[in-house]
Amino acid sequence: MQPLPVTGGQLIGLLPEPRFTQTSTHLAPGDALLLYTDGLTEARTPSGPMLQEEGLAAHLAAGTWDDAxxxxxxxxxLLDHLGTDVNDDTALLALSVPIHPPAPAQETR
Structure with a gap:
């Protein structure tokens, strides 16, 4: 697991002329990309501080992930564990590249 460095980030739909940043990466078979909103990293942990990027990275590094x-x-x-300390909208999008390509479809006649 490694973070993809991006700068910026704005609330979409609020500003009349939002500015977007762009980055690119290559995903190899077995790789996954996780996109998330700040509601996740700004959630409070049971001991009080925010989860932050470091807490999310530690949680992800501790797991074994086979697909998205x-x-x-x-x-x-993790969100269930944080319970009521998640008070901001949290959205996730995960994409993964299969390790094995899907078997070709067989034509039946």
Missing amino acids: DDPVTGIRR
Whole structure:
């Protein structure tokens, strides 16, 4: 797991002329990309401080992820653990590249 460095980030739909940043990366078979809103990293931990990027990175590094569903499930468990200390909208999007390509479809006649 390694963070993809991006700068900026704005609330979409609020500003009349938002500015977007762009970055690119290459995902190899077995890689996953997790996108999330700040509601996740600004959630409070049971001991009080915000989860922050470091807490999220530690949580993700502790897991084993086989596909895009796994980190989302792990983060849902994390959010359940944080309970009522998640008071901002949190959205996740995970994409993954399969390790094995899907089997070709067979034509039946």
